[in-house]
Amino acid sequence: MRFWLxxxxxxxxxxxxxxxxxxxxxxxxxHLQHILAAPGEGMVLGADDLGRGVWDRLAVGARTxxxxxxxxxxxxxxxxxxxxxxxxxxxxxxxxxxxRVVDIFLAFPxxxxxxxxxxxxxxxxxxVIIALAVVGWxxxxxLARAQVLSLKHRDHVQAAIALGAGRARIVLRHLLPLSAxxxxxxxxxxxxxxxxxxxxxSFLGLGVQxxxxxxxxxxxxxxxxxxxxxxxVLAPGIALMLVVLSVNLLGDRLRDRLDVRxxxxxx
Amino acid sequence: MPGFLLSRLFxxxxxxxxxxxxxxxxxxxxxxxxxxxxxxxxxxxxDREALRVALGLDLPIHxxxxxxxxxxxxxxxxxxxxxxxxxVDMLAERIPATVELALASLAxxxxxxxxLGIIAAVKRDTPWDIGATGFALLGVSIPNxxxxxxxxxxxxxxxxxxxxxxxxxxxxxxxxxxxxxTAMAAILSRMIRSTLLxxxxxxxxxxxxxxxxxxxxxIVGHGLxxxxxxxxxxxxxxxxxxxxxxxxxxxxxxxxxxxMLTIDAIQxxxxxxxxxxxxxxxLTYVVVNTVTDIVYAWVDPRVRLGDGA
Numbered sequence: 001m002r003f004w005l006x007x008x009x010x011x012x013x014x015x016x017x018x019x020x021x022x023x024x025x026x027x028x029x030x031h032l033q034h035i036l037a038a039p040g041e042g043m044v045l046g047a048d049d050l051g052r053g054v055w056d057r058l059a060v061g062a063r064t065x066x067x068x069x070x071x072x073x074x075x076x077x078x079x080x081x082x083x084x085x086x087x088x089x090x091x092x093x094x095x096x097x098x099x100r101v102v103d104i105f106l107a108f109p110x111x112x113x114x115x116x117x118x119x120x121x122x123x124x125x126x127x128v129i130i131a132l133a134v135v136g137w138x139x140x141x142x143l144a145r146a147q148v149l150s151l152k153h154r155d156h157v158q159a160a161i162a163l164g165a166g167r168a169r170i171v172l173r174h175l176l177p178l179s180a181x182x183x184x185x186x187x188x189x190x191x192x193x194x195x196x197x198x199x200x201x202s203f204l205g206l207g208v209q210x211x212x213x214x215x216x217x218x219x220x221x222x223x224x225x226x227x228x229x230x231x232x233v234l235a236p237g238i239a240l241m242l243v244v245l246s247v248n249l250l251g252d253r254l255r256d257r258l259d260v261r262x263x264x265x266x267x
Numbered sequence: 268m269p270g271f272l273l274s275r276l277f278x279x280x281x282x283x284x285x286x287x288x289x290x291x292x293x294x295x296x297x298x299x300x301x302x303x304x305x306x307x308x309x310x311x312x313x314d315r316e317a318l319r320v321a322l323g324l325d326l327p328i329h330x331x332x333x334x335x336x337x338x339x340x341x342x343x344x345x346x347x348x349x350x351x352x353x354x355v356d357m358l359a360e361r362i363p364a365t366v367e368l369a370l371a372s373l374a375x376x377x378x379x380x381x382x383l384g385i386i387a388a389v390k391r392d393t394p395w396d397i398g399a400t401g402f403a404l405l406g407v408s409i410p411n412x413x414x415x416x417x418x419x420x421x422x423x424x425x426x427x428x429x430x431x432x433x434x435x436x437x438x439x440x441x442x443x444x445x446x447x448x449t450a451m452a453a454i455l456s457r458m459i460r461s462t463l464l465x466x467x468x469x470x471x472x473x474x475x476x477x478x479x480x481x482x483x484x485x486i487v488g489h490g491l492x493x494x495x496x497x498x499x500x501x502x503x504x505x506x507x508x509x510x511x512x513x514x515x516x517x518x519x520x521x522x523x524x525x526x527m528l529t530i531d532a533i534q535x536x537x538x539x540x541x542x543x544x545x546x547x548x549x550l551t552y553v554v555v556n557t558v559t560d561i562v563y564a565w566v567d568p569r570v571r572l573g574d575g576a
Contacts, residue, residue: 101285103278103282104282104289107549108286108507110508110510110512112510112548113549116293117293119533120293120294120297120541122298192407192408199410199412200411200515203412206533219412219413222416223419223519227420230420237409241409245404245408248408
């Protein structure tokens with residue numbers, strides 16, 4: 001139950017995202033007779049202020065948030081882990097510079113730098129991904145560096161060096177695999193953070209542009225009709241909460257399973 | 268202590284310089300010509316040139332950077348493109364509202380998180396603990412921009428207890444502060460629980476119990492007192508979440524603080540304001556964390572004598 005329920009929610013999210021284009025969804029079709037219709041009145045989850053089906057837009061929004069979360073976590077975890085591992089392994093100037101740059105990025109509170117970047121790069125899903133990845137890589141870099149610092153004096157690494165293995169081989173074969181567990185846990189929580197951040201940027205009008213759908217922009221548009229059609233705010237919000245809650249629940253389990261101690265104080 | 272103080276201040280200086288440089292670079296990330304983006308494609312060439320000169324964008328980049336840093340030292344952050352007023356003045360007007368919101372949210376967060384975290388730690392693995400942990404998980408999973416509208420729907424539109432938005436009407440602080448405060452309480456209560464659990468496992472707690480102190484005395488006098496120090500550091504780090512979250516929350520409630528100014532400026536492409544407010548919020552965060560670190564090291568010798576920062 002504590003595994004299958006959140007896993008089911010995430011599976012549904014992923015399925016909607018991947019197979020969305022082949023589903024009979026009409027997120028942009030306007031049904032004038034259903035404007036602001038409540039759930040059940042002719043349409044599954046009702047319709048918005050333009051008479052577009054809330055369910056259809058919710059499903060398309062799932063694709064937006066999934067795509068952004070997927071790319072942001074892949075990019076930031078990949079780049080961050082590589083930079084952090086190399087810095088930790090090489091040490092010296094490389095390490096010093098990396099630590100300073102990470103400190104500088106961490107000095108921007110929360111989502112602020114992403115808001116500024118997305119605002120300046122202009123709207124669109126690509127820029128949202130870029131903005132969030134630019135902000136996101138530092139956490140992984142810090143974590144990977146700390147891992148490598150504690151790993152690089154282990155016997156198997158020393159043995160590999162003695163056997164004449166190259167730097168790239170040591171990093172890729174002997175260091176990265178061993179530091180994978182905490183990075184995977186971090187990336188799992190990163191999915192939750194990215195889903196909220198994407199919706200937040202779209203809520204501010206900095207994400208995908210109309211008529212494309214995002215849960216964040218659905219919430220923003222819905223707030224204008226909250227008194228007559230509260231489902232316009234409730235539906236995307238509940239979808240968002242379910243996905244984030246499920247990711248967090250599975251992340252907690254994964255952390256216990258992999259026995260990783262994480263410091264989540266910074267996110 | 269002097270060594271620790273110096274090295275901590277030096278890192279803070281490097282971070283401040285780096286943050287300022289990144290903020291300077293922001294305007295050069297505008298795709299294409301920033302002047303064209305700001306004025307639109309139909310602008311007259313003369314107007315473009317005037318704006319380019321006004322922003323200093325016609326100068327070589329190292330000269331621009333020099334002017335920018337020199338301006339920072341003299342608290343000159345440029346002028347707004349739309350209102351033509353000094354950005355520093357516009358920010359100063361908005362600071363009281365944001366500070367008010369941040370302090371109120373912090374108070375709410377502590378009022379919720381302290382009892383919740385203590386109960387969860389003391390009554391570990393009971394329904395109390397599960398309830399508190401559930402609240403924390405829910406709080407982390409509900410974003411401000413959804414919590415805000417729901418509170419408006421229930422307490423402003425539905426029950427009519429508080430105003431929907433703005434800062435003028437009495438009680439207008441309550442809903443935005445609740446939005447930010449509950450989100451922070453969720454994170455804080457988790458931290459208080461785990462820190463307190465660690466302390467409660469120490470030998471001196473067993474001694475205190477063994478010498479017959481009442482449970483409340485043990486928990487508050489011995490447990491909480493020792494758990495609070497790390498919590499204060501974490502509070503400093505959480506300030507970032509608070510200030511970042513305030514940007515969105517202020518927009519939800521039309522709360523006239525620095526955050527709303529930032530979002531309005533992004534929407535009207537008033538880049539000097541965007542740069543200045545990002546700089547202000549980030550520097551506040553750096554200063555608060557540096558001060559927390561130094562105070563912490565001053566209070567707890569293990570920090571400055573141990574493995575350092």
